[in-house]
Amino acid sequence: MVNGLEKETVKKATREGYGDALLELGKEYQNVVVLDADLAKSTQSYKFKETYPDRFFDCGVAEQSMMGTAAGLAASGMICYTGSFAIFATGRAFEQVRNTIAYSNLNVKICPSHAGITVGEDGASHQTVEDIALMRAIPDLKVIVPADYYEAKAAVKAAAKIDGPIFIRMGRPKIPMIFNENYEFEFGKVLKLREGKDVTICAIGIMVGTGLEAADKLAKEGIEAEVLNIHTIKPLDEEAILKSVKKTGVVVTVEEHSVIGGLGGAIAEILGKRMPSPMEMVGIKDTFGTSGSPAELINYFGLSSKDIVAAVKSVLMRKA
């Protein structure tokens, strides 16, 4: 059993972990500064704004300016956290993140919320399915996708101790807890949540809980799935992944993101080079999102535990 692993009945969103972590960081670090782009209520940075108004700057609906301002603050010794929605932080302001923040290796933590299709009713314009791919492709930019409230909170706090730019992906929906307040986040390390010998399920974000659920279902059919939480997509803990795949022989990746360029892409890159193995990808199949409730959309886009079970069975057919 992993230390800090627990199932609670209460649900919370990863973005709430962001908001609560900022409060603690504000107390601990005098040089933590928070920016948002008119979305402080959504991202939960409003809590920091209320408690530390002098260190919070709303940049208005202007994400590019926000990223540039963050860069300037970081260049002057601040640890700067930025909010907004993932589509705007990584899409609209991609080039500001790339050229002014990442190229300069500045201490900016890009922590937007509302990533993926579980934004829900707002629809495709606000549902980013390519943010991980965009951020992962930027040289030296670190990428974290937390699985629940506690992991989000721990990752946001850990980021303050890591010098340089980091992207941390937050989500809108309240989701079940996987961890508890004792959880210790280890940057850059794969976290094995369940032992198994038949198949490796690599999951990120809100899909980690779904991956565990699928593993429970598979166990009832006599299939032992190993579940890995790949919270740090970059740098990727290649050895831990290869060790698991060496044992199981097959992989299923699970993400609330396009199958192009995200977790599936990252795992395929290392397996293709170092351990070619049968693989299935559960994710958004190169398509835009659509309006609907988060629960409906999870089913609509094939991201349910049933879909993971089906993918596992499919990949097992290809096992040598």
Added chain:
Amino acid sequence: MKREELESFLKEKARILRRDIIKMIGEAGSGHPGGSLSAADIIATLYFYHMQHDAKNPSWPDRDRFVLSKGHACPVLYAALAECGYFEREVLWTLRKLGSILQGHPDMKKVPGIEISSGSLGQGLAAANGMALASRLTGRDYKVYTMIGDGESQEGEIWEAAMLAAHYKLDNLVAFLDCNNLQIDGPVCEIMNIKPVVNKWRAFGWHVFDIDGHDVLQIVDTLKAVDEVKGRPSMIVAHTIKGKGVSFMENVCGFHGKAPNREQMEIALKELS
């Protein structure tokens, strides 16, 4: 220093910068002479007279900052930094070459004295805003100077940043608009007109000065006047000549991003001697 002495001192510094710009870009075989030459008098006034900075201690926390938002004009900044002693003059002749600290556009990780990497137009002003806000948080009494181009003013982020600076009343922020009237594809007024530019910045809540960007004493006086502006950022619209100081480059659009050949370099250096 008497005004006449100051004037000739700064003119001489600007001449040195212009010579170095030509030699650097000539040796590199590529680069942007036009917008570097237009900015030389402003850069000379900032670095050799007005700004508080220390080449021996580039990360001095109380230093004034300068952000070159129009990063392609970096030869003029590199030349000024070398003349101040941030690095050896010999380094100038490595511009744009593999392994050089002097990249085609400024890299803060490589060059002492570069406050932020720039080159992608429109981004430096926002970064300057961040530095100006930081002084408020740290209680350090420095000023942030930045320079944008007139072509660059077509970028939307400039106006986002213009709003932010006025909203947060950043009176420790001073921007120059190097109005040399030309961009890569032609005259600014034909490619995408930015006029009336003085009114635009006033409407955005800035205190605007309208000056001759080659008159060093006017630059000196304006920078002094800026210190009296309270509660809002200052924009110095500086009217300049692209390619200033080299007869065959002045007001010639083609020298925005083209290096002089050997013969042209010789003529230009003679004109600047």
